[in-house]
Amino acid sequence: MSKRRTERLLSIVVLLLSSRRYLTAEQIRTAVSGYPDEQEAFKRMFERDKEELRDLGIPLETGRASQSDDDLGYRISRQDYELPEIHLEPDEVAVLGIASRVWQSAELAGAAAGAALKLRAASRDGDGDGDGATSAPPGIQPKLSTQEPAFGPLWEAVRDRRPVTFDHRTGGRSAVTKRTLEPWGVVNRRGRWYVGGHDRDRDAPRVFRLSRITGPVKLVGPPGSVKVPEGADVREMVKDWDKPRTRDRAAVLRVRTGAGSALHRWGQVTPDAAHPGWDLVSIAYSDPESYAGYLASFGPDVIVIDPPELREAIIRRLKGTLG
C-alpha cells in the first residue's frame, strides 16, 4: 500500500472537482505534491493515476485547457461525480447491512458493501445511527454463492453487452461442444446459475447451466455489440427449460403402515384388508423410471401393485442394484 499514492490521487480528485476550468497535466503537477521532476517519469506516473481514477468510476473529463493553446486539460464535473442526495430510515440501514452480506464471493460482497457505505455517506442528516435509534435487522438472511468460475466473465459480458465463447458439457455426457453466445442475462434458479441468450451456432435462443461450462469464458466482441431483443426474458427461458413434469399417471402402491410417511401424506390411503399392517396408496406420478427410483429408495416398505410399467421399472432397478 502506498500512502503517498493515495494522498496524491485524493489531491487530484479534490483539485479537479473544485476547478471549473480544464487543468493541464502541468497545472496538476504544480498543485499536487508527489510527482517527480523528470518529465518522462512524470508522464508515466500521471497516465497510471488517470487510469486508476477512471477504474474507480471517477468521471474524469478531458477538454481544451484554454482558447489559445491546444493543451489537453482535465476536470471532474461535480454533477457527474456526486451521488444524489438520499435519506435513509433506520430500518433501511438495517436492511442495507443484511443486503451487503448476501454475496459470498469476496469481490461481489466488496462491491455491495462499497455501495452501502456510499449510500450511508450520502444520507444527509445521518441515518438514525447516531441517536441510538437503530432498528433490528430482518431475520431473513439470503446468501448467494458464485462458485462457478464462469460467473465473473459472464457478469462482465452481460454488463458490457459483449458476446462470449465457452466449452459446454451436455448433461451427463463427457463430450464438450464449443458455443458462441450473445448473453441476454444470468438467472439463479433454485440455487443454480444459468445464462441465456442467442446461440450463434444454433441460431436460436439457448440456456446453459454455469456448472456445465468447462474451461475459460472468453469475451469476443466489443462492448455494446450484443442487442438484447425487446421482451427477452431469461427467467422464462430457464423456467421452461426445467419445468416440473405434470403428474399425469396413476399408481397403486402397497405401503407398510408407519413407513413411507411422504407417500402416506401425498397419496390416498386405505388400509389393505387382505394384508394387515399394510395400506393401499393411490398416488400420481410423471415419469416411470425416475419414480421407480424414488420408490426403490423405500426398500421393502413399498410394493408397486399397478401399473405394470412402474412395476417392471422398479424390478429392473432392484436387479440393477444387485448387479
Add this chain to the structure above:
Amino acid sequence: MSPQPRMVTSAERLRRLLALVPYVASRKVVGLAETAETFGMSERELIDDLNLAWCVELRAPEPYCPIDLSYEDGEISISQAESIARPLRLAADEASTLLIALRMLAEAGADGDAVARLIAKIEGAAGAAGAVSSQISIQIDRPNARGLTATLDAALAAGKRVHLRYYVEGRDEDTERDVDPMRILVVDGRTYLEGWCRRAEGVRLFRLDKVLKADVLDVPASVPADAEPIDVDAGLFRARPSDELAVLELAPDVHWFAERYPCESITELDDGWLRIALRTPDTAWVRRQVLRLGEDARVVAPAALAAEVHDTAAATLALYD
C-alpha cells in the same frame, strides 16, 4: 472482534476515503469506534485514513489544506471537506450487486416495506449504473413457503419458541420438536430455519419445504448464549469427525449426484464412471440414494453399507415373486 489487518491497495483506500469523508461530514460528530466498525476497519486504520485526508495540501494557485477535521475523545468531526463532501456515484457493479441482493431479500419474503423503499431509493440514486441488475435475477424455490416464512419470521421477531413437525427424508420419518429460532437463511436457493433444537440440544437447520407444520408457542425462545450460528460461507453441511466415509461409483448418467451433494473427493475412472467419497452422519441416507440410482451406482466402501444395500434390494425384490 476487531477486523483482521490486511493489505489495502491505494485504489481501495481512495475509494474508502471518498466515502469516509462524506460519511463523517454529513453527521456533525460521529464515534470513532462505530465508524471503524461501519467501514470494517480497526480504529488504528481509521485514524491513519483521517490523518491522510487531513494532510492533503494543494500548492497552487495558493497553498491550502482543503480538508479540516479533528478527532478526540473517541469522536470525529469534519469542519471542512470542500469538494469531496459528497460521496462518489455508485459504479455499475456496486449498484447491481446491491440491487440484486435486495431483490433476493424481497423474494425470500423479508419484511417487504423497508426493502421496497430502499430498492426505489437506490434505483433513483444509481440511475444507469443499476441497469445491469435487471438482467440478473434470483429465484428462490419455496413451495408453499410464503406463509410459513412469514410465520417463522414473526416468531423470530417476537422471540417465541416454535413447535415443528419436520420430515427427515434420510430416514423417511416425521419428527416433532420444539425449536428456538435464530434466523432464516436462504442458501443455494433453499430456505432454512436455523434454530436451537431442544430435542437435539444443538443448532440445527430445518429446510422449510420439509416443515409439515409450524406452530408459534406462547413461550419465549431461549437460545443458549454459546449457541454458534452456522458459518454459512464455509458451507452448510460440514462433516464431523464422527461421520462415516462412504465411497461410491457413479455411471455417466448420474454424474449430477456429485454436483448436488458435497463430496470430499471426486475421481474420474477410465470407463466414464466417477468415484466419489462423501462423509455422512447417517448411512441410511446413502443407502436410500444408492437404491434410487439402481445399476448406475455401486457402493465401494464401507463393506457393511454395500452388504446392507444388497440385502435391502434382495428383500424388496423378493416381495415381487
